Amino acid sequence: MPVQISNRPSLRCVAFLIGQLGRGGAEAQISMLAQGLHRRGIEVHMFLVSAGGPHEATLRAAGIEIHHLGFARLPSGVPDLVRCLKGFVRLIAFLRRIRADVLHAYLFEGRVLGPPAARLARVPLMVAGRRCAGEPEQRHRWVVALERAMIRMTDHVVANAIAVAEEARMIVKIPPQKLSVIYNGLQVSAFDQAEPEFIDTDLPVVVCVARLSPQKGHRFLLDAASRLQRRGRPCTFLFVGEGQEHHRLRELANELEVDVRFLGDRSDVNALLASADVAVLPSLWEGLSNAIMEAMAAGLPIVATAVGGTPELLDGRGLLVPASDGEALADGIARVLDNPELAASMSCAAHAWARKNLDADLMIDQHLDLYGRLASIRKAKRRRSRL
Template structure:
């Protein structure tokens, strides 16, 4: 595993030394809906703007919930007009025209840095940035690459894009290690910056209304198969007699009908809350937060639960252990029995649950604050620009 010091020393100068920072940064992402990466892009954009950097967010496909937030913060959002395909992304004639517009936009804006997030963005950004002679190109790695291992075309496009990219920024050491292991990226081309939490994540919130007298087990995750909700429902059904709870699922997605049928069959109290923007209020109402993911990068839901001082029970995948080891309960993925045991331990031992929450909150305040995340990006951008100027 790459240590913080060894990783960041390749890109971040020592404190006290301030390389000339970028004047203009463009952040590129597919869309701005309610997702963890989308939230981090919005937080980074707002933080860069408060530091006097001209920042804009470019979207390939469509806007979303975070667009209004960015506009209110004075960060322009530029729609590039690419078209998404259900069966996989292809450069259709319309997308070729959008690509040409993208290159022209880069030439007109003349950014110091183009930072692309998620697969479609950085495979599109790499050739466009080089055609437009953008000085620094950075790609954000936010998840493990399991889904690409049997898809050679995706891997080939990604490796070609990486060869044109100055630096990859992973949001967890597990993501960085996965990239090194499977893609052969030189260590000098990879660094780690954790996601950030705003001050509001640590502030008290008015509890949301959930009509139950039972302990509330909250899961904040889109209802997609890899999030492992089916194992969570089985785990709740396995809780020993006399330990009922209300399971609150915040999130939308294609798995909802199957999960509703499963909940009915198991006879457990599950509340399907849909997509929510009041996560802080849900956390204030919850007794424990659970994340049963089968694959994960660096979970914003876990981070937000930690900041709220809640105990977390989560599957040991991706960067989750980096967040909650010794500060939460880790269980094997896809193991309903282990998940049930973890929930039982927290629900039956209030003192233990309180200790976990206190440790998690203290650690997250020290290591996950948004100001640190933004400062690291500014230093990285500055050093990359200095290196480019020296070439």
Template sequence: MSLTDKSPASLAPDTQGPSPGRIPSRVCLLIGQLGLGGAEKQLVLLARGLSARGIRTHLLVMFEKGAREEELRHSGVSLVELGFRRRTTGRWSLLADIRAFLRFVAFLRKERPQVLQAFLFHSYVMAAPAARLARVPVLLAGRRSLGFYKAGHRLALAVERIATRWTDFLVANASAIADEVRRDEGVPATKISVIPNGMRPEEFEVAEPAEVATSLPVVLCVANLAVHKGHRYLLEACATLRASGNPCTLVLIGDGPERPELRRTAERLDLDVRFLGSRTDVAGYLARADAVVLPSLSEGSSNAVAEAMAAGRPVVATAVGGNPELLEGRGILVPPADPAALAEGLQQVLTDRDTAAALGRGAREWAMANLTADVMVDRYIALYRQLLEGRSPV
């Protein structure tokens, strides 16, 4: 269901189900750190899934571990800190990073993984030379966001293009991202595939609703409080709802630099907005929400939208990035930066309970068929098999 005339990209992963070829016995995964972001969540799910299938799995972190370290306990995944410095300033920091890079190469030579997969920019620009020096048979790089944040950063773009040439294959988590990489970077279609995000089994379980003291409908938004997430348009949409006689309580989970300004705006518009900050107990708030909203101006493949779908909640989101791939026919899509359209979409699900329930059911059924962690891990293993065909045994 759409309130925009944009045509969504179809969700058609190139890698589905088992494929012939040898299954890797040793895989290394690389990321900057293990915070609470969506990429980190997917990396941990992949690592656990590979280990559960008997694949020796090392998860390497460049800078520091983080909150998701706990999720790897008793999983069989080996966690390795490489010791890179997040900010390289001065001779000693540079020397520390050189030592960390050499440590990385030495580890790869000792472990001899058949596959090295890097997540996010810092990781895959560092993985490309290290994999060459260590003669890793297959190097993959994950593309998990649109490239708007690199616009104007010529050095970053140049380094990324060199790394891409040294990389065997790219994996995007949304068709919109893969399309942008092919269009803007000239990467051939044969070098990039789409594997959607996955979710843990417990994310499909019915949770106990969280306590939100209000007599109004509850609208939930789970997103960092950053400009590109579009919260200012969401607040304007809520003001429009209130003016039309349909007020709501807006619950915001997430934190970021926009929080002070958004608080001032909420007070100026006389809105009931609950700023809950960053937290991990999202399931209870999903169960409590009458609607879930994502007003982003740009987006890759949203974990927040996927989690709302798994919980069976009706979702209103902007038709940007991978959102249409997730929600076309299963949610309400509106143009970005359009508070009137956002208000209209929210009013529809808040006042038409039958439509809201049907959207929630359809979203949950589709997520259960397409967005489980098992489906994601199986697709990655099938891709590893394909890429290892014809390579010399190691």
């Protein structure tokens, strides 16, 4: 369960490490956490392995220092060893200079680079963040072996869902006392009633907010769209996001002759959610989806695949269907559209649960509590070792 708030020792400086600051859920959450800690008077530094992104300007405007480490790949796709080594040395030097109390590393790159850098830079606490469950790459033998080696140099692991924590415990063999769950957070503005964007259609509107990648399962949603059309229940589908699957999905939508609007990356997601009748996320694997959280806050009924932390979000508050199953998705969407009372009941329950459990300030305070608890444990061990 999420850690509770308690009295905590003072904390001066927290450093974060992540690959880049694109529009993904992990990037949104690390940006939110960094700003929250900064507002509480803590010095915050953000280390980027290879690239910046949309959140970079926001963090700089908030007064958070950004450090580009310069890791890169050759044209062949192989890591540029010289630039990567220079970037690793740069990370160690920066960490020594700022004298961080905590290095909190997100995602695979961070979890691999962070522990040795923290130890070489003598950072007192190394915390790793795990954000996804069911990802096939996490089960490769060499990945598991590397993760287990890094865990030995990591003081604690924070998962964003119970399902994510359980997978880490079973596969990476993380001891339970070294593992906590802190749910993602939502800004208060996510609960504001947005002005709906005009969608030129007479059909029910189904929105899917997700990057266009194989993981998100859009091809099964297109299959569901085709099935609904054949049943005489056509809908307009809004695909909000960009990614490597864009061209292939557009071709498939044209082939199936379904009404799909590819809207790309958008900063006005709340307005699009307010325009929709139902939100859908057909992911094949997932952590704790920010897209589902935002739909809950917007008061939309939700149909999603029962993967990762999604059942924790939607237990009794949304329709859960099996992954990789277009027919089940079509059935779920039709059930919501054909049963307004059910849709209203689910959306109301989801909205209330999100307000209570997914507050950004709660998420920030839980991290502060965790850092403080780990610092207290470390100080106690050092005192005992001197006796």
